[in-house]
Amino acid sequence: MTEISQKDEATIFGNYLLNRIPNTAVRSLYENIIQSSGIPISGNEEKLFRFALKNAWSIGLIDSALALLNPHHELRRRLYLMYALLEATPEYADHFLPKQRNPFYLFVILFSGCRAIVKTIIGVLLVKLIA
Amino acid sequence: MELHDYIVVGSGCTGAMAAQTLVEAGVKVSMLDIGVSDTKYASIIPDKDYLDIRKNESQQYRYFVGDEAEGISWGKVKTGEHLTPPRKHIMQLVEKYLPVESDSFSPMESLSYGGLGNGWGLGCCEFSKPEMDAAGLNFEHMQKAYTTVSARIGISGSKDDASPYTIGELNNYQAAPEMDRNFSMLFKKYNGRKNKFNSNGFYLGRPALALLTENLDGRKKYAYRDMDFYSDKDKSAYRPWITTDELRKKNNFNYIGNRLVLSFKEQTDFTEVHCINTENNIPETFRCKKLILAPGVLGTARIVLRSFNRENIKLPLLCNPYAYIPCIQPAMMGKAAEQKKMGFAQLSLFHDPGKNNFDVAMASIYSYQSLMLFRIIKEAPLNFRDAHLIMRYLMSGFIIMGIHHPEKRGHQKTIELINDPGSLTSDKLKATYILSEEEKEKINSREKKYVRAIRKIGAYAIKRINPGNGSSIHYAGTLPFSNSNEDYTLKPNGLLNGTKNIFVADGSGFNYLPAKGLTFSLMANAHITALNVLKNE
Numbered sequence: 001m002t003e004i005s006q007k008d009e010a011t012i013f014g015n016y017l018l019n020r021i022p023n024t025a026v027r028s029l030y031e032n033i034i035q036s037s038g039i040p041i042s043g044n045e046e047k048l049f050r051f052a053l054k055n056a057w058s059i060g061l062i063d064s065a066l067a068l069l070n071p072h073h074e075l076r077r078r079l080y081l082m083y084a085l086l087e088a089t090p091e092y093a094d095h096f097l098p099k100q101r102n103p104f105y106l107f108v109i110l111f112s113g114c115r116a117i118v119k120t121i122i123g124v125l126l127v128k129l130i131a
Numbered sequence: 132m133e134l135h136d137y138i139v140v141g142s143g144c145t146g147a148m149a150a151q152t153l154v155e156a157g158v159k160v161s162m163l164d165i166g167v168s169d170t171k172y173a174s175i176i177p178d179k180d181y182l183d184i185r186k187n188e189s190q191q192y193r194y195f196v197g198d199e200a201e202g203i204s205w206g207k208v209k210t211g212e213h214l215t216p217p218r219k220h221i222m223q224l225v226e227k228y229l230p231v232e233s234d235s236f237s238p239m240e241s242l243s244y245g246g247l248g249n250g251w252g253l254g255c256c257e258f259s260k261p262e263m264d265a266a267g268l269n270f271e272h273m274q275k276a277y278t279t280v281s282a283r284i285g286i287s288g289s290k291d292d293a294s295p296y297t298i299g300e301l302n303n304y305q306a307a308p309e310m311d312r313n314f315s316m317l318f319k320k321y322n323g324r325k326n327k328f329n330s331n332g333f334y335l336g337r338p339a340l341a342l343l344t345e346n347l348d349g350r351k352k353y354a355y356r357d358m359d360f361y362s363d364k365d366k367s368a369y370r371p372w373i374t375t376d377e378l379r380k381k382n383n384f385n386y387i388g389n390r391l392v393l394s395f396k397e398q399t400d401f402t403e404v405h406c407i408n409t410e411n412n413i414p415e416t417f418r419c420k421k422l423i424l425a426p427g428v429l430g431t432a433r434i435v436l437r438s439f440n441r442e443n444i445k446l447p448l449l450c451n452p453y454a455y456i457p458c459i460q461p462a463m464m465g466k467a468a469e470q471k472k473m474g475f476a477q478l479s480l481f482h483d484p485g486k487n488n489f490d491v492a493m494a495s496i497y498s499y500q501s502l503m504l505f506r507i508i509k510e511a512p513l514n515f516r517d518a519h520l521i522m523r524y525l526m527s528g529f530i531i532m533g534i535h536h537p538e539k540r541g542h543q544k545t546i547e548l549i550n551d552p553g554s555l556t557s558d559k560l561k562a563t564y565i566l567s568e569e570e571k572e573k574i575n576s577r578e579k580k581y582v583r584a585i586r587k588i589g590a591y592a593i594k595r596i597n598p599g600n601g602s603s604i605h606y607a608g609t610l611p612f613s614n615s616n617e618d619y620t621l622k623p624n625g626l627l628n629g630t631k632n633i634f635v636a637d638g639s640g641f642n643y644l645p646a647k648g649l650t651f652s653l654m655a656n657a658h659i660t661a662l663n664v665l666k667n668e
Contacts, residue, residue, distance in 0.1 A: 017515060029192060033200045064514040071512070077205050079515050084203055084505035088192035093185040096504055096519075098526045101465030109524050116517035123514075 004053045006031040013082040016059045018092065026085050033081060045074045051130050058126060064116060065123030134401055135161045135385075135419040137664070139636075140392045140434070141426035142166060143246025144650050145657035147371035148280060149423050149636040150378055152661035159383045162375070163417065165409055166244035166388035167224055171198070172217040178364060181357035181501045182470055194361050195503060203505070210237040210602045214250065215360045215502075221249050224409070228391050229430070230554045236450070236564035238601040240429055242391070245372035247427065247604060253368055253475050254495055254648030255286050255339040257299030259488035265643035267612030267623065268656060276655035277301055284369040284654070285347045286339050292325065293336025295488060296481045296647060305344045307337040308353055313463050313498045313530060314477040320588040332484035333584050338476045338495060341369035341651070357501045359474035368475070390415065393556060394437040395422055395633060402632050412555060421664055424627075425636040425657060428606040429546065432639065433560060435610060435627065436548040439618065445545040446619060449608035449644040450564060452536040452574050454597045456582065457499075457507070458590040463528035474501050480532070480584065481647075482577060492536050492577050493646045496585075499529035530590055534581055535603055535646040536574050541567060546609060564600040605649050607638035625660035626667070634667075636660040 004012075010030040014022030041049050052062045052075055059079075066073045087096045139150045142164040153160045172194045177184060184191055196202045197216035204212040211222045221241045229240050241247045257277055260270045281303050288298040289307040298304055310318065321328060321335045328335065343352045350366040350373070363370050378384040390406040393414075397403075404417040424431045432446055476495035483491040499507070504522055507529070511518035543565035551559040566574070582592045610627065613620035620628050621640040627633040636657040638649065645652075 017519070025189075036199060060514055060516060063516075067512050067514055067518075071509070072206050076509075076515075080205065080505070080509055081200055081203060083508065083515055083519070084196045084200070084503075085192055087503055087505050088195040090185065090187050090189060090191065096523065097182070097185060098466065098468045098500075098523060100467040101524060103465075105465055105524065109521055112517045112520045113513075116513040119514060119517070 004050075006034050009053060009078070010082065012053055012056050012059070013079055014086065016056065017079065017083055018086055018095065022086060023089070023091060026089050029085050030082055034078065039074070041074045048073070048127065048130055049075050061119055061123035061126050063123070064119035065127040068120055069124065069127065132416070132418050135159070135417060137161070137421050137423065138163055138404055138417060138419040139423045139425060140164070141246060141424070141430065141637075142244055142371060142375050143241065143425065143427060144248040144251070144371045144654050145637040146246070146425035147248070147374040147378075148283070148654040148657040149425055149661040150384065151283065151374055152658050153665065154378050154381055154384050156665050157383065158665070159385075161385040161387055161417075161419070163387050163390045163392050163404065163406060164244065165224065165228070165242040165391055166386075167220050167242050168244045169217050169220040173362065176217065176358065176362040176364065179356065180354075180470060181472070182468055184358070205509075210599065210604075211239045217361045218250055221247065228409070228555060229433070230551060230559035231562055232549070232559050233562035233564070236562040236601045237599055238429055238562065238606060239604045240427060244388070245370050245375070248371040248650070251341070251370070251650055252495065252648070253340040253342050254479070255281075255288070255341055255651035256297050256493070256645075256647030256649075257301060258645055258647065258652050259295075259299070261487060261489035262643065262645045265489070266641045266645070268641070268652070269623070269659070272659050273652070273655050274300060276658045277651065278303060279658055280651065280654045283374070284341045285343045285350065287342050287344045288339030289337045291336035292329070292334040293338070293479050293481055296334065296483070296491060296493070297336065297339040297479060301339075304339065308340070308342060308344050308473060309355070309471070310477050311469055311472050311498055312466070313460055313528070314496070316460065316462055317496075317530075317588045317590060318478060324587065328584065328587070331580075331584070332482055332486060334481045334483065335478055335588070338479040340475055342475060343367045353473070355471040355473055357472040357474060360501055392426065392434055394434055396438065397630055397632065407555070421632045421634065421667070423634045423636050423661065423664060428609050428637055428639050429560060431635055431637055432546055432609040433548060433558075435619065437558070439629070441548050444619065445547045446609040447540050447611065448544045448546050448562065448564060449538045449540065449606065449641065450544070450601060451538050451603040451605040451644055451646055452566065452570070452600070453534065453603035454578055454595055455531055455533040456578070456585075456595050457593045458530050458532055458585055459525055459593060460528040460530060460590040462589060465524050466527040468500060468527065472498065472500055480581065482580065490537050491646060492534060492581075493648070494532045494534045494581055495648075497531045497533070499526065499531055532581065532585060534578055535605065535648075536577065537646040538644040540608065540642070541565075541570070543567075562601075566600075605644060607641035607644045607649070610635060610639040611642045612640040624663035624667070626663070634660055634664050
């Protein structure tokens with residue numbers, strides 16, 4: 001199996017959270033923090049982690065399932081770290097700061113909630129299958 | 132060996148206040164303290180507002196997330212984990228020097244320069260006469276002391292329904308800071324229904340805060356930068372290090388850092404104070420005429436237990452039960468971020484069912500912006516992408532209600548010092564804190580009432596979070612005030628029974644712990660204790 005570097009991992013996670021590839025500075029920060037934290041991925045979690053990295057399309061589904069089944073999974077921890085780093089980067093501030101919305105935006109929110117539930121259902125099946 | 136006149140232990144709110152009273156009286160004072168400070172982040176935080184920083188500062192990840200991502204907590208939330216990277220030093224060295232064993236109590240202690248005061252939410256409340264009577268405090272002395280402390284630290288507040296519980300009879304206070312949109316809406320709704328609220332024992336109003344709205348003694352008025360969780364640069368928020376820094380400019384004050392006080396021993400003409408020099412962990416002894424202990428209630432208990440025969444001694448412990456409730460105000464959802472904002476409590480909701488200003492519960496209500504989305508997004512049981520979309524939309528409507536409950540003594544609330552050969556001090560504190568079923572029921576019922584009350588003014592509770600016993604960071608009552616000469620108690624003037632020259636200036640003597648923010652009362656009591664030390668000459 002080809003190893004995926006932490007830089008690639010940063011690119012994949014950043015792309016998932018932001019819908020675009022994050023800048024080099026954020027990717028390097030992510031990589032440094034992961035390396036210095038030295039927390040290994042446990043055997044149980046590794047299979048799912050590697051699958052998600054190899055198949056970037058599945059991250060949203062696996063993340064949805066883990067949010068319900070195992071919210072403290074290492075995959076979620078690393079996504080969370082990337083999320084925090086992106087939020088603390090001026091280039092992406094507008095993506096995170098609250099924005100004025102019209103009342104109809106509530107429908108977008110409701111749709112997102114429904115979509116998240118569907119993703120969770122599919123994700124749970126996928127996670128069971130991978131496990 | 133030099134004989135010090137007065138030694139004050141600790142640089143927190145009580146230590147700083149006691150030291151100031153002594154120094155102003157003209158006596159020579161030395162302060163023993165460890166004094167950890169933030170040397171990493173303070174200098175890189177710019178004098179800008181939060182939104183400006185978010186949009187322009189490339190180094191912001193350092194103080195928002197942390198160089199080692201220490202601002203990110205993952206897994207089960209522990210006491211103190213919510214601290215932002217520039218505030219993490221508050222708990223530095225604590226595990227090393229102040230070990231605690233407990234499965235029912237996780238306290239937060241500090242060895243920092245300024246102690247727990249560095250993380251203080253600035254809430255100032257006067258205790259009522261019934262509360263002072265129950266706590267063992269002298270009402271008249273405390274009234275005068277409140278005025279003195281208010282003049283020293285600078286308090287802002289206003290007269291409204293909450294003022295009997297906050298500023299009380301105080302006259303020397305500045306105007307309350309401006310409220311943001313979220314709170315103006317809540318307050319307006321309350322004012323339209325206040326009779327109903329009041330008849331149910333609820334009173335909403337502006338909190339009194341140790342926050343300047345006018346310049347005072349070289350400190351600037353609050354600039355609404357919303358960086359309160361990260362920086363104290365303009366000194367508009369009172370922190371005890373401001374007092375200690377000023378005292379260090381005086382000839383009759385001597386700050387001695389890197390010293391952990393372990394115990395004392397009274398000799399005929401002086402008191403020996405035994406310490407560890409934390410730079411090299413070598414024991415050291417100081418001598419003084421009078422010793423004033425103010426390292427915080429748990430720290431004082433350790434020192435006193437070590438100094439006396441501690442075997443089988445269990446001291447009582449008071450700690451306000453605490454829970455916080457994130458809420459949403461739907462009317463504010465989907466609103467843009469506000470430039471002028473603050474992280475301190477903007478409203479306080481008191482529950483006084485007996486309408487006698489006793490056994491009152493207090494909720495401090497905060498808005499949520501500068502703690503960023505990443506701290507709350509993990510609470511949603513959704514994938515990060517969808518959770519982001521939803522949380523971002525809700526964010527302007529988020530408010531956090533932190534509820535403190537009053538606390539009486541109980542049989543299963545104790546601390547003791549046990550041997551621990553593995554620790555640097557050869558001992559550790561063992562804490563037991565178990566609420567009775569009756570207490571739990573009362574707390575639960577009260578919190579439900581709070582949820583209903585906040586709903587009536589347009590905010591809806593998302594969930595109730597109990598971060599565990601000890602998380603209120605309000606501790607007291609380990610060496611209760613007593614008129615007898617019993618060991619492990621304090622005389623009403625703060626003198627430790629069984630000693631001639633050892634005074635306790637923190638909250639160890641309180642026999643009852645009101646739910647109202649206690650720091651202001653702790654400082655007033657420290658001032659009174661220092662006056663008593665001078666009288667005891």
